[in-house]
Amino acid sequence: MQFKALLIDAYRQLSAAKLFWVTVGISALVVVAYGSIGFNAEGVTIGFGAYQIESNQLREGSPWARGLYIGIFSSILVNIWLAWIATVLALISTCSIFPEFVHSGSIELTISKPIGRLKLFFSKYLVSLLFVIMQVAIFCVGIFFCVGLRIGEWNPIIFAAIPIVATFFSYLFAICVLVGIVTRSGITALLITGVFWMLLWTIQTSEAVLNRFVIQQIVDIERFDEGIITATEELEKIKTVSSEDFRISKLEKRIESFQDDSEEASELLAELDMWHTPTSWVLTLSPKTAQTIGLLDRWLSDPDGFDIAAIMNGDMSEFEGEELEEFDPTTRGARERETMRRMRVDYENRPLFYVIGTSLLFEGFILGLASWYFCRKDF
Amino acid sequence: MAVIQLQDVEKVYRGKVHALRGVSIEVMDGEIFGLLGPNGAGKSTLVKILMTVIHASKVSGTMLGNPIGNRKTLENVGYLPEHHRFPYYLTGKQVLHHYGALCKVGRKERNSRSSSLLTRLGLAGWENKKVETYSKGMLQRLGIAQALMNNPTLLILDEPTDGVDPVGRREIRDLLAELREEGRAVFLNSHLLSELEMVCDRVAIMVKGRVTMQGTIQSLTVDSQRYEIKIAGEMPAWAKEHCSEVHGNMLVCKGNDPSIVQPILDRLRSENITIVSVNPVRENLEDLFMRAVDNTDSPGAIQ
Ligand SMILES: Nc1ncnc2c1ncn2[C@@H]1O[C@H](COP(=O)(O)OP(=O)(O)O)[C@@H](O)[C@H]1O
Ligand SMILES: [Mg+2]
Numbered sequence: 199m200q201f202k203a204l205l206i207d208a209y210r211q212l213s214a215a216k217l218f219w220v221t222v223g224i225s226a227l228v229v230v231a232y233g234s235i236g237f238n239a240e241g242v243t244i245g246f247g248a249y250q251i252e253s254n255q256l257r258e259g260s261p262w263a264r265g266l267y268i269g270i271f272s273s274i275l276v277n278i279w280l281a282w283i284a285t286v287l288a289l290i291s292t293c294s295i296f297p298e299f300v301h302s303g304s305i306e307l308t309i310s311k312p313i314g315r316l317k318l319f320f321s322k323y324l325v326s327l328l329f330v331i332m333q334v335a336i337f338c339v340g341i342f343f344c345v346g347l348r349i350g351e352w353n354p355i356i357f358a359a360i361p362i363v364a365t366f367f368s369y370l371f372a373i374c375v376l377v378g379i380v381t382r383s384g385i386t387a388l389l390i391t392g393v394f395w396m397l398l399w400t401i402q403t404s405e406a407v408l409n410r411f412v413i414q415q416i417v418d419i420e421r422f423d424e425g426i427i428t429a430t431e432e433l434e435k436i437k438t439v440s441s442e443d444f445r446i447s448k449l450e451k452r453i454e455s456f457q458d459d460s461e462e463a464s465e466l467l468a469e470l471d472m473w474h475t476p477t478s479w480v481l482t483l484s485p486k487t488a489q490t491i492g493l494l495d496r497w498l499s500d501p502d503g504f505d506i507a508a509i510m511n512g513d514m515s516e517f518e519g520e521e522l523e524e525f526d527p528t529t530r531g532a533r534e535r536e537t538m539r540r541m542r543v544d545y546e547n548r549p550l551f552y553v554i555g556t557s558l559l560f561e562g563f564i565l566g567l568a569s570w571y572f573c574r575k576d577f
Numbered sequence: 578m579a580v581i582q583l584q585d586v587e588k589v590y591r592g593k594v595h596a597l598r599g600v601s602i603e604v605m606d607g608e609i610f611g612l613l614g615p616n617g618a619g620k621s622t623l624v625k626i627l628m629t630v631i632h633a634s635k636v637s638g639t640m641l642g643n644p645i646g647n648r649k650t651l652e653n654v655g656y657l658p659e660h661h662r663f664p665y666y667l668t669g670k671q672v673l674h675h676y677g678a679l680c681k682v683g684r685k686e687r688n689s690r691s692s693s694l695l696t697r698l699g700l701a702g703w704e705n706k707k708v709e710t711y712s713k714g715m716l717q718r719l720g721i722a723q724a725l726m727n728n729p730t731l732l733i734l735d736e737p738t739d740g741v742d743p744v745g746r747r748e749i750r751d752l753l754a755e756l757r758e759e760g761r762a763v764f765l766n767s768h769l770l771s772e773l774e775m776v777c778d779r780v781a782i783m784v785k786g787r788v789t790m791q792g793t794i795q796s797l798t799v800d801s802q803r804y805e806i807k808i809a810g811e812m813p814a815w816a817k818e819h820c821s822e823v824h825g826n827m828l829v830c831k832g833n834d835p836s837i838v839q840p841i842l843d844r845l846r847s848e849n850i851t852i853v854s855v856n857p858v859r860e861n862l863e864d865l866f867m868r869a870v871d872n873t874d875s876p877g878a879i880q
Pocket of ligand 1 (some may be wrong): 577591
C-alpha cells in the first residue's frame with residue numbers, strides 16, 4: 199500500500215510537469231516517423247508512400263531492407279533518441295523528484311510515517327525509474343509493431359531495449375539522486391549528472407582511441423614479423439642456389455628494416471600500453487554507458503545482413519558489396535580494416551558481466567552512499 | 578498511564594549545536610500537554626526525535642509503551658511538522674489519501690475519514706482544489722487533518738497555530754479540546770502563549786535545551802500566589818515585618834489563604850489608613866514563561 203502510494207505520487211508529480219507529456223508526444227512522433235518508412239518492389243518509400251526511392255538492393259524482402267530497418271532502430275533511434283535526447287528529457291523531468299522529496303517541510307511528513315528509511319529510499323528510487331521504463335516500453339511496443347508490419351519480422355529482441363535503456367538510465371539517475379539528496383537542488387543534480395555523463399564519455403572515448411592504437415600496433419608488429427618470416431624463407435631459398443645473388447643483400451636489408459620497424463612499433467606499443475592499461479582500469483570501474491547501449495546492436499545484428507553501424511563508422515565495404523579481402527599485410531587499407539575488425543571483435547566479446555555487471559556495481563556503490571546519507575541524515 | 582515518557586534526552590547536532598541537554602518529560606493519557614519555549618529552545622528537535630525524523634545523541638524512554646524510534650508505534654501517532662509543505666500538485670483530498678496510505682490506512686477508511694476530516698476542519702468544498710491555492714491557515718488545518726488520518730491515540734503538533742488568524746486559532750483550540758474528549762493525548766509545541774494557556778492541562782517550559790518547569794499551570798503558579806494591598810498615604814513602619822514585600826505604597830503577602838491578610842487589614846483600618854485595593858494575584862503563564870526565560874539569561878526571543 200505504501201509502495202502504491204509512492205507510485206501514485208510519482209505519477210502525479212511527473213504528470214504535473216508538462217515536460218513528461220512533451221516527451222511522450224515526441225516519442226509518439228518518432229514512432230510514427232519510423233513507421234512511415236516502408237519497402238516495396240521498387241525500393242524504399244518514405245512518409246507512408248509519399249516519396250519513393252528506387253533501389254535494387256533495398257526492397258521488399260531483401261536482407262538489406264531488414265538490415266536498414268532494424269539498423270535505423272538499433273543504431274539511430276536507440277543511440278540518438280533513447281540514449282541521448284530522451285535521456286536528457288527524462289533526466290530533466292526526474293532530477294527534481296529527490297530534491298522535492300527531501301525538501302524540508304515535506305520530508306518530515308513522509309519520514310514520520312511507519313515506513314523504514316531504507317525501504318522508503320529504494321521505493322522512491324524504483325518508482326522514479328519505473329516511469330522512465332514505462333516510457334521506453336511504450337516506445338518499444340510502437341517499434342515492435344512497425345517492424346512487424348513493415349518487414350514482417352516479429353522480433354521480441356526489440357523489447358531488450360527496455361532493460362538496456364533502463365539500466366543505462368539508472369547509472370546516470372543514481373548520480374542524480376545522490377547529488378539531489380545531498381544538495382536538495384534539482385538543477386545542481388542535473389548539472390552534475392551532465393558533467394558526470396561527459397566524464398564517462400571522455401573515459402570511454404579515451405579507452406576506445408587508445409585501444410585502437412594498441413590494436414593497430416599489434417597488427418603492425420604481426421605484419422612486420424610476417425614480413426621477416428617470408429623474407430627469411432626467401433633468403434634461405436636463394437642461398438641454397440647461390441651465395442652471391444644480388445637479392446641477398448637486398449633481402450637482408452629488408453629484414454633489417456622490418457626488424458627496426460617491429461622494434462619501433464613494440465616500443466610504441468609499450469608506451470601506449472602504459473596509458474591504455476590505467477584507462478581501461480578506470481573504464482572497468484566506471485559505468486559503461488556506450489557499451490550498455492551497444493548491447494542492443496550486438497543482439498539485433500544479423501551476421502549475414504547489412505550492418506548500419508559499420509556504415510556509420512565509415513566502413514562502406516559491405517554496402518558496396520565487395521568481398522572482404524584476406525588479411526594482406528602489405529596494404530595500408532587492409533591493416534586499417536583489420537584493426538577495425540579486431541576492435542569490433544574485442545568490444546563484442548566483452549562479457550555481459552564486464553559491460554553491465556561492473557556498471558551496476560558502480561551504481562550500487564553510488565546508491566549505497568545515497569541511501570546511507572538518507573538514513574543517517576537529521577532532517 | 579504515560580503516553581510519552583522521556584528521560585535525559587540529549588541532542589548535539591553536527592556542527593556542535595547542543596540543542597537538548599538532558600530533557601525529561603512525561604505526557605499522560607488523554608491530556609493536552611504544551612511544550613513552551615522561545616524560538617531555538619529545542620522544542621522541534623525533541624518532537625522530531627519522537628517522530629524518528631532526527632536521531633537523538635542519547636535517549637531513553639517510551640512512546641505509547643514502545644521504545645523511542647520504533648516504527649510500528651508511528652502507526653498510532655499523528656504528526657504535524659513545523660513549516661510543513663505539501664506537494665503542490667496534490668489536491669487537499671489527495672494529500673489526505675497519500676499520507677493516510679503511507680500510514681497504512683485502508684482505502685475505505687481513507688475515503689470516509691478524509692471527507693469527515695475535511696468537513697470537521699472547515700475545508701469542505703476545497704477537497705478537489707490544488708493545495709497551492711490554499712491560504713496559510715487552510716494549509717495548517719489540512720496539516721492537522723493529515724495528522725488525524727490514521728485515527729491516532731497520540732497527536733503531536735509542532736506550532737499548530739503558526740500563521741493562523743485569531744478566529745482560526747480559536748477553532749483549533751476548540752478542536753484540541755474535542756480531541757481530548759475523544760480520549761486522545763495531544764502534545765503541542767508553541768512559542769505563542771495566550772491560546773495555549775486556555776487549553777493545556779499541563780505544560781513544560783523549555784529554555785536552551787532544558788526543561789525548567791513542568792506541571793499543571795495551577796501547580797506551577799501556586800508559589801506566586803499573593804495578595805497585594807494598596808494603601809493611600811505613608812507606609813507604616815511595621816508593614817515590613819508582617820508582609821513578604823513592600824513596594825512604595827503596596828504591601829505584598831505571599832500565599833493563597835485569605836486569612837493571612839485579615840490581621841493586616843484590621844491593623845491598617847485601626848490606624849485609619851485608607852485601603853485603596855486588595856487584590857489576589859496569581860501569575861499567568863506569560864509571567865511564568867518570562868520568569869523561566871529570565872532565570873536562564875536567555876536573550877528572550879519570544880514572539
Ligand atoms: N538540522 C539542524 N542542524 C543543526 N542545528 C539545528 C538543526 N535544527 C535545529 N538546530 C538548532 O537547534 C536549536 C533548537 O532548534 P529547534 O528545535 O528548531 O528549536 P524550537 O523548535 O524550539 O524553535 C537551534 O539552535 C537550532 O539552530
Ligand atoms: Mg520549532
